[in-house]
Amino acid sequence: MPSHTIAPGRNVAAGTATTLDAASGTTVRNHNLTMLANTVVTGSRHPSRADLARMTGLNRSTMTRLVEHLISCGIIRELNSESTGSGRPAVPLAPALHTYAAIGVDISTGSVEASAVDLSGEILAQHYQQLNTSNAEKTLTVVRRIIDDLRMRATDAELTTVGITVALHGLIATNHTYLLSSPNLGWHDIDLLEELRKAAPQNMLPQINFLNSADAGAYAETYLRNKQDIPLSDYLYVSGGTGIDAAIVKCGGFDTGCHGWAGELGHVYVAEGRRQCSCGNTGCLETFAGQYALMEASGLAPHSSTGNLFAALSRKEPDACKAVKSAAHYLGIALASFINICDIPTIVLDGLYAQLFEYLDKPLQRMLTEHTLSSQWADIKVLRSVSTSNSVAFGAAWKGLIEFLSTPDRWQKQNDEQLGYFPITDTPSVTI
Incomplete structure (x- = not known):
């Protein structure tokens, strides 16, 4: 089947070309923004604008506009310039620090673990609690309390929480919120999202996704292997x-x-x-x-x-x-x-x-x-595996960040003060 290229690195079937052709330039622009964001955020190196232009085939002026937008949205940041021997020094680009965070929760037999992770892969906060997880209602009440606590701490540290993913063993329905069966936990036919809402009805619950634990672990494995340049x-x-x-x-x-x-x-x-x-x-x-x-x-x-x-x-x-x-x-x-x-x-x-x-x-x-x-x-x-001991919670959080990067319309321009930008030489550590 013939295909039409709508942006570097992506082909779509000819049958979908009409929809894409009818769309505004925003479609292509968003694709390119996502491509660049993923390249910088998930890669093992810190590419410059020139590196990205060579990798993607985008021209210099387009690349400049897109990179500036990514910086202004708090997705990526500039590092100190590096001299290449001739011409202007290259400015490496890296994932932004302490702008956006996602929360991942791992419900396993006998324990609940959670992590808040930012775009650089830094674990900003962790929570581990041993408990009898055979009772779904009690366990999900604990999970809701952990989620609310991590969200509040992220807000206090001026981070925007952009995703919450809960990982657990078992078969999850195609709507991604209903658990059909988890033999190891002893849970069956549970509306996970509704149970989390009931746990704290006075507080508004944001969108939460549910994921199989192995998929979350593989997200962490893939991320860490890419970062270590052993993909x-x-x-x-x-x-x-x-x-x-x-x-x-x-x-x-x-x-x-x-x-x-x-x-x-x-x-x-x-x-x-x-x-x-x-x-x-x-x-x-x-x-x-x-x-x-x-x-x-x-x-x-x-x-x-x-x-x-x-x-x-x-x-x-x-x-x-x-x-x-x-x-x-x-x-x-x-x-x-x-x-x-x-x-x-x-x-x-x-x-x-x-x-x-x-x-x-x-x-x-x-x-x-x-x-x-x-x-x-x-x-x-x-x-x-090259993963750490908290790989499932980390992977669940990372899935939330990947989904955020794939939807540029969710990125909001904020001024430097709101995003918490600091000079390169004076970037503070954040503990939430």
């Missing part, structure tokens, strides 16, 4: 814990399936088993390679600290070593099937699996090499 455009993100979640990253984007439910790796059938999964079935990967299964097979109490497992492994206790080897075997069965079906040969392990990487790496690599048809020709990689 991955195609990989399966796998996070091990009480559940086993996965996210499919393809061509730099997310493949979540027809309903947004792709990635339920923990509920893939791998073998006959007697242990019942949290979903009610038997034979699920989670019952062979999940945290509780690992602890029990190691001779430890299922709900005890994973530190006990690491201590047993460091002492090379037979039960613990055998348990991890068995987990790698069953995880390999599921992942080999995934690679054979989807042809994405790179696996990134996070969560408990990242902590166990030195024990899982070799046996898992062997399983994938033996049971993946393409292993003779494709380089199958098993990598440890």
Whole structure:
């Protein structure tokens, strides 16, 4: 099908050209603003205006206008100029500091964690609380209190909150606000947005999005790899814990399936088993390679600290070593099937699996090499996540910032005082 280029780097099908042609120049301008904002905010380097012009093909005058708009809106900032040896010194551009923030919340089994993050990727505030998350109403009341607290602290620090995303395990309806089922939390058929509204009816609740935890973790992984200049455009993100979640990253984007439910790796059938999964079935990967299964097979109490497992492994206790080897075997069965079906040969392990990487790496690599048809020709990689311990909360917040960058109409011009701009040499730290 022929395509028409409407801006550098983006092609659209000919069937949509009429709509775009009929639109004002704002359509192209907004696309270019988003492209430039993403390049500066998510990239590993600090490009100058000339660098951006070469990368995008935009002419100098257009680039100057767009960059000035991004600066005035508090999206990017200028750093100290750098001499290139001849001509005018180049002025590097970087993400703005302390102008906009997004809040990400991670609801997991036994705890709630939240982070407020700005466009530079700086974590401005964090909150961690252990609690029994089996009761949805009580948990969401705590979540609402955390969100309101972080929003208030951001406002006091003169930041604008532009996105709130709550991540949790389970299947979320296509309206992104209704939870169908979360076996690990024990939650079913819950209007998440309505429950958060009920938790504090006297306060207006802004738009809140809900996201699967694995997708949030993959947002963090992709961001950090881009920043460290070790990007991955195609990989399966796998996070091990009480559940086993996965996210499919393809061509730099997310493949979540027809309903947004792709990635339920923990509920893939791998073998006959007697242990019942949290979903009610038997034979699920989670019952062979999940945290509780690992602890029990190691001779430890299922709900005890994973530190006990690491201590047993460091002492090379037979039960613990055998348990991890068995987990790698069953995880390999599921992942080999995934690679054979989807042809994405790179696996990134996070969560408990990242902590166990030195024990899982070799046996898992062997399983994938033996049971993946393409292993003779494709380089199958098993990598440890580069994410931090709060990757899900960070990734949820980062998703909110990415969505904000994709909608330039939401950017508001404010004067320097409102945005909190300071001279380059006198940029204060902000604690909220």
